[in-house]
Amino acid sequence: KNDSSRLPAGPRSLPLLGNMLDMKRNGHLKLSEWAEQYGPLFTVRIGMTPALVVSDAKLMKELFGHSAATGKFKTITILELAKGSYGVINTEGEIWHEQRQFLIRSLINFGLGKPTMEPWILADVHEAIDWMKKDMDEHGTVEVFKMYKVGVINALSCIVSGERQSKEDQSFCHLVDAMLEAIQYSVKSGLFFLYWLKNIIPEASGYNYLVKTTDDLHDYVEKLFDTHSETFTPGSPRDVIDAYLEQLHNATDPKSSFFGANGKKNAIGAIMEIFEAGLVTTSQTLNWLTLYLTHHPHVQAKLHEEIDRVVGQNRDPSLQDKPKMPYTEAVIQEILRISSVVPLGVLHELVNDIDFHGYLLPKGLLLIPNMYHIHHDKKIWGDAEKFRPERFLNEDESRVIRSDLLVPFQAGKRQCLGEPLAKDVLFLYTAKIYQHFHTLPDPSNPIPNFEYDDGCVLATKPYRVVVKSRC
Numbered sequence: 100k101n102d103s104s105r106l107p108a109g110p111r112s113l114p115l116l117g118n119m120l121d122m123k124r125n126g127h128l129k130l131s132e133w134a135e136q137y138g139p140l141f142t143v144r145i146g147m148t149p150a151l152v153v154s155d156a157k158l159m160k161e162l163f164g165h166s167a168a169t170g171k172f173k174t175i176t177i178l179e180l181a182k183g184s185y186g187v188i189n190t191e192g193e194i195w196h197e198q199r200q201f202l203i204r205s206l207i208n209f210g211l212g213k214p215t216m217e218p219w220i221l222a223d224v225h226e227a228i229d230w231m232k233k234d235m236d237e238h239g240t241v242e243v244f245k246m247y248k249v250g251v252i253n254a255l256s257c258i259v260s261g262e263r264q265s266k267e268d269q270s271f272c273h274l275v276d277a278m279l280e281a282i283q284y285s286v287k288s289g290l291f292f293l294y295w296l297k298n299i300i301p302e303a304s305g306y307n308y309l310v311k312t313t314d315d316l317h318d319y320v321e322k323l324f325d326t327h328s329e330t331f332t333p334g335s336p337r338d339v340i341d342a343y344l345e346q347l348h349n350a351t352d353p354k355s356s357f358f359g360a361n362g363k364k365n366a367i368g369a370i371m372e373i374f375e376a377g378l379v380t381t382s383q384t385l386n387w388l389t390l391y392l393t394h395h396p397h398v399q400a401k402l403h404e405e406i407d408r409v410v411g412q413n414r415d416p417s418l419q420d421k422p423k424m425p426y427t428e429a430v431i432q433e434i435l436r437i438s439s440v441v442p443l444g445v446l447h448e449l450v451n452d453i454d455f456h457g458y459l460l461p462k463g464l465l466l467i468p469n470m471y472h473i474h475h476d477k478k479i480w481g482d483a484e485k486f487r488p489e490r491f492l493n494e495d496e497s498r499v500i501r502s503d504l505l506v507p508f509q510a511g512k513r514q515c516l517g518e519p520l521a522k523d524v525l526f527l528y529t530a531k532i533y534q535h536f537h538t539l540p541d542p543s544n545p546i547p548n549f550e551y552d553d554g555c556v557l558a559t560k561p562y563r564v565v566v567k568s569r570c
């Protein structure tokens with residue numbers, strides 16, 4: 100039954116475009132404004148399609164935990180990025196379930212939470228430190244984002260293909276970057292939500308660019324796959340790609356999502372998604388971290404004090420130090436809250452009608468998790484716009500408070516599967532970079548700019564900092 104009359108009220112919308120004009124720039128701020136006006140559940144229209152906006156963490160967890168909420172909104176990225184609905188992010192139903200379980204298992208088998216992972220990540224941080232010193236000597240300031248991106252892509256590559264990218268050859272990083280840039284552009288142009296724009300303005304909407312960058316990344320990953328298959332020995336997988344090859348090799352049931360040509364498409368889709376979903380989110384979180392720490396010297400000083408006390412200067416930080424470093428953890432949690440790099444999460448679509456808090460939510464309804472609002476709601480956080488890690492510490496600052504209201508990885512059945520990896524990378528980078536450096540404002544640009552480039556991901560404006568060695 101498709102009865103949208105039982106949806107909660109929301110702002111008035113235009114025919115054909117719905118509320119898209121209001122949401123075109125900084126849509127998350129508009130949705131936050133509407134949440135103040137209409138409350139935790141309200142309806143907007145993406146083009147002609149109704150979407151329920153959920154602006155309360157508890158309701159969001161409840162709704163996204165429902166199995167009917169595991170469908171996906173068919174954005175341009177779903178239709179183009181994995182060349183159809185393949186992989187994990189872009190699939191639904193049995194295929195999604197099978198692929199998600201397999202990817203989680205493979206990530207665990209090849210690194211996640213394993214002692215082998217830590218030296219890989221630390222090797223990249225050491226390299227980032229050398230780069231920063233070099234950049235500093237040559238230019239007097241450093242663009243940290245460049246280093247963070249290379250480091251994160253290497254951490255992901257180690258698990259996926261067992262290889263690190265050489266710092267001289269950043270071709271893979273550029274491919275992922277170009278595709279992510281194309282997605283950001285498609286959000287700004289409206290194409291991301293209004294797929295039909297591709298037929299009217301394929302160039303101006305960024306459609307042609309999106310197809311090209313997606314094809315380039317797809318071809319690169321496919322080649323990686325094919326090269327792996329030349330040296331792969333069944334029964335001895337070396338990394339995530341080998342694990343897929345093994346699974347494809349053993350798939351005999353034509354109904355399996357690992358079988359035949361579709362099996363390979365799912366595998367390539369999933370590998371592309373690890374980089375698409377993991378790179379920009381994690382590296383932008385680190386980028387925000389350095390921006391905030393640089394312009395909040397008292398927070399940086401407290402972080403330095405904790406690192407010096409627990410780790411000292413004679414060894415690398417380790418994940419085992421985490422429980423003894425509540426301030427470092429609180430800084431990371433506060434960055435995840437204040438930057439909200441994925442401000443509206445990923446849009447889902449209901450696969451069945453459901454009753455929810457007195458409303459009949461129809462099949463096909465889009466679901467928007469208003470995470471930015473949840474993280475910036477003054478009723479919850481008080482001084483929400485202030486960077487204050489202490490909000491995540493108990494009174495004597497000896498223990499981290501884990502808040503149910505912090506939901507950067509979304510919630511429910513499709514919650515980010517890279518969360519543990521992202522958290523390890525964030526911890527080791529923060530502890531190692533700030534063990535080694537003070538970061539200070541660029542003297543030629545000393546006023547902090549916390550504005551962002553809008554899109555699926557909130558990116559900092561480009562900035563540079565001065566780094567000063569502490570050892």
Ligand code: HEM
Pocket residue numbers: 163187188189199372373374376377378380381384440441444445446507508509510511512513514515516517518520521
């Ligand atoms: C700070 C870093 C990260 C943030 C903020 C983040 C955030 C998110 C969010 C909001 C979702 C949507 C969940 C949903 O649809 O319910 C998601 C999904 C996903 N993320 Fe992450 N992510 C991060 C890092 C990573 C990393 C490092 C990986 C790599 C393994 C990754 C892989 C994925 C995948 C494969 C999905 C799709 C899950 C599914 O549809 O079942 N993410 N992420």
